[in-house]
Amino acid sequence: MLASTSSLSFPLPSTPSPYCHRTTTCCCFMPAWPRSLLASFSPATHLRPRLRASVSASPAPAKDYEFNDGNGEVELRLDIGKLGIENSRDVFVDVDDMSLLVRAKSAGTLQTLMNVKQLFDRIKSSETIWFIDEDQLVVNLKKVDQELKWPDIDESWESLTSGITQLLTGISLHIVGDSTDINEAVAKEIAEGIGYLPVCTSELLESATQKSIDTWVALEGVDSVAEAECVVLESLSSHVRTVVATLGGKHGAASRFDKWQYLHAGFTVWLSVSNANDEASAKEEARRSVSSGNIAYAKADVVVKLGGWDPEYTRAVAQGCLVALKQLTLADKKLAGKKSLYIRLGCRGDWPNIEPPGWNPDSDAPPTNI
Incomplete structure (x- = not known):
């Protein structure tokens, strides 16, 4: 059973005007993985940001170190x-704000005893202390964000999945994009x-109507399916800790500008297949999409650009999503609280500039937060 937001207490913004917020879109680029190169291609050395890409069934590597997160340092x-x-x-410790080489x-x-190319978060490299304690080399790193709990030293799949929940604070995730199959694979x-509940709108719709989405589109058209998915999203908007995979294509609600009212109740991730060859080009492509306003998906909170798709690397794409969400929520720690406020006020469609309580979206009164 899905949990209702009324059972949880989310921190609300403490600013004098908590209703106005403008989102900043984050972008993560995932290069293509041609099947002919799978045997020799190593995503861990090519992905931007650096990821430990692995097949979903692969076990986590055994640790050969001890790690502890203390007060303001690790x-x-x-x-x-x-x-x-x-x-x-005989010991050499090299650090910068985001990497460690021992x-x-x-x-x-x-x-080389340890080479961490992507620490879990930023450190104050100039304040690093290390010493030898009997048979152990001890390295103390000062955290920039002292409130953020580090599950581990690096930004791996294991540490991201463990650490991201403290930033999401129960707010659900919505995966959008042109491909239903990709959305569902990554969401799951x-x-x-x-540890969230996976929800596929396609499964809910097909279960309710006892017919496939393709059959529905053929019989009643794309508009009918998009309207029905919007109803499903409305019912899901009052729940927490879900990862919702939405329909791709023109029959998906996320592809339409006027169907985002309930998608804004969660953190939205746009999985976008790109022709870009590098991260800089992908970011520029994402920036143009957002600034032009020609694509409804650009309303998403984060964009993950895919240079291609292979189901075998679903986890790598999922990890890229978590990296982007981590960057987004760390950049604005009040964002989760504002999402919660938007839900509490009834998902009235006034995201990101939330109107005060009592505002009626159907009234003729002009909005106050523009």
Whole structure:
């Protein structure tokens, strides 16, 4: 059974005018994965941002270190007893705001003990402290965002799925885009990872009507299906901790400008297939889509650009979605509270500039938050 938002308490914005908000679209680019290159292509070294792409069934690698998140800092402990290191001058710790490289010289050979190319969040690299404690190398990193809890040292699938929920605070996710199959595959992967309930509007609609979406479109047209999906989204808007996969194509509500009233109740992720060859081109493509206002999907909170699609890399795409959502919610920590406020006021269609309580969207009175 889906939980109602009335059973949870979300933090509301503390600003004098909590109703006005303008969203900033984040973009993440995922290169193509041709089947002919799957054997030799390593997404972990090419994805932007850096991701640990893996098949969904792959187990998490075993840790060879100890990690702890304390008050305002994180501590990393690496066992070096077997290396025979006796002098701190044989240890080299290189850091910047988002990466960590730990090496040690043993028997005349420089060995890499840890190479984290993408830390879970930013650190104050100039305040890094490290020392040798008996058989362990201890590295202390000062966090920039002291309130953010780090599940682990790096931005892996495991740490993202564990850490993103503190930022989402129960707000649901909506996956939109031209492909129903891609939307559903990614939504289910994300839901399984973060412990949310996966919901596919196609399954709900087909179960209710006892006919396929294709048959429905053929018999009644795309408008009828889009209207019905909008009703489903309305019923889902009052629930929390769901990942909703929406219909793709012209019969999907998300493809229409006037059907976003209830999609704004959650964080929306647009999965967009792109012809771009690199991250910069993909971001520019996303920027043009948003600024032009010609595509309804551009109303989404984040955009994940896909250079292609292969179901085997569903987790990598899902991870890209979580990276983008993490960036979005860290950039505006009041955003989840504003989503909650929008839901509490009845999803009146006034996102992102939320009108005060009592405002009637059907009245002739002009909006106050423009």
